[in-house]
Amino acid sequence: DQQVKQNSPSLSVQEGRISILNCDYTNSMFDYFLWYKKYPAEGPTFLISISSIKDKNEDGRFTVFLNKSAKHLSLHIVPSQPGDSAVYFCAASEETSGSRLTFGEGTQLTVNP
Amino acid sequence: DTGVSQDPRHKITKRGQNVTFRCDPISEHNRLYWYRQTLGQGPEFLTYFQNEAQLEKSRLLSDRFSAERPKGSFSTLEIQRTEQGDSAMYLCASSLVGLSSSYEQYFGPGTRLTVT
Numbered sequence: 001d002q003q004v005k006q007n008s009p010s011l012s013v014q015e016g017r018i019s020i021l022n023c024d025y026t027n028s029m030f031d032y033f034l035w036y037k038k039y040p041a042e043g044p045t046f047l048i049s050i051s052s053i054k055d056k057n058e059d060g061r062f063t064v065f066l067n068k069s070a071k072h073l074s075l076h077i078v079p080s081q082p083g084d085s086a087v088y089f090c091a092a093s094e095e096t097s098g099s100r101l102t103f104g105e106g107t108q109l110t111v112n113p
Numbered sequence: 114d115t116g117v118s119q120d121p122r123h124k125i126t127k128r129g130q131n132v133t134f135r136c137d138p139i140s141e142h143n144r145l146y147w148y149r150q151t152l153g154q155g156p157e158f159l160t161y162f163q164n165e166a167q168l169e170k171s172r173l174l175s176d177r178f179s180a181e182r183p184k185g186s187f188s189t190l191e192i193q194r195t196e197q198g199d200s201a202m203y204l205c206a207s208s209l210v211g212l213s214s215s216y217e218q219y220f221g222p223g224t225r226l227t228v229t
Contacts, residue, residue, distance in 0.1 A: 004155075032216050043117070043204055043220035044156065089155050099208070099216045100146065100169065103155025 003027045004092050006104035014112055019077040021107050023090030026071065030092040034101065035064060035075045038087045047088075048075070080111045115139075117221035119205050125227045126195055133191045134224045138207030145188050146218060147180055148204040149173065156204050162188060163210075195228045202226075 004025045013019045021035075031052040036044035050057040050064045050073070057064050063076045077084055087108050091101040118137045126132050138145045143164055148156035159178070160170045164185035174180075177195075182188040192199055202225050206218040 034217060036220075041222075043119075043206075043222045046217050046219060049217055091155070093216055095216070099144070099210065099218075100158040100161055101148075101156070101206075101218060102158070105153065105155050 001026075002105075003030075004090055004102050004104040006088075006090055006107050008107050009105070010108040010110070012110045012112060013080050015082055016079045019075075019080045019084065019109055019111065021075040021077075021088050021090070021109065023073050023075075023104055024071060025073075025092050027092070027094070027102070028071070029094045030102075031095055032093045032099070033064070033066060033073050034091045034093070035062075036089045036091060036103075037084075038089060038106070044089055077109075080109075082111045082113050085109055085111050117205055117207055117219055119203075119221040119224050121224060122222060123225045123227075125229065128197060128228055129194055131191065131193045132195060132226065133189055134203055134205075134226075136188045136190070136205030136221060138187070138205070139209075139219060142207035142209045142219075143185070144208045144210050144218075145182055146206040146208070147188070147190050148206065150202040150204055150223070151200075159190075192226075195226075197228045200226055200228045 034049040035047040038044045066073045087106045090104040093099045120135045146161040147159040150156040162182040177193045202223045204223045206220045208218045
């Protein structure tokens with residue numbers, strides 16, 4: 001039972017353009033959502049998060065949008081840079097579960113110069 | 114703050130051997146998590162500690178797996194009688210959870226286990 005899904009295994013964009021990564025979830029008990037970036041041979045690096053009481057959170061070039069009715073969230077990166085090329089994981093947690101994270105499968109983002 | 118560290122970074126072992134991994138969390142963090150990641154998948158939760166208490170174990174954590182966090186500081190994950198299916202990246206994460214804290218978890222670099 002895949003409770004968090006990232007349906008696009010890969011995404012390629014041009015430098016300077018917007019990257020949009022998508023994530024869907026099925027568990028309505030999830031109340032906190034996070035995005036992580038992962039380079040090869042490294043652990044995931046925290047990027048940005050959003051609580052279920054909000055629908056948008058922004059941090060520099062990164063913005064996360066949450067649509068609770070659709071059980072969908074997205075990460076926007078503007079402008080995209082070649083250094084953003086990595087695997088991006090969406091993750092979700094519920095406070096009552098000890099905040100363990102449930103991850104999606106990841107999306108490989110490639111930003112071309 | 115030196116971040117989460119894990120040791121060793123790589124481990125190659127023969128099937129049937131026991132292995133032990135260590136994780137040192139960020140010093141003020143009270144929660145410590147173990148995850149396992151296989152190729153093409155996201156990390157999967159194994160277990161977590163609040164201070165020294167192990168509060169939850171995933172059904173992925175078979176009887177061959179045991180984790181400890183003595184004194185609520187570093188943690189160890191032991192796998193007994195390793196099988197080829199145990200080959201994966203084992204990730205440790207820590208977080209500070211309290212009245213005013215958020216739920217971000219900070220990951221270490223992982224231990225890559227290969228069982229031959």
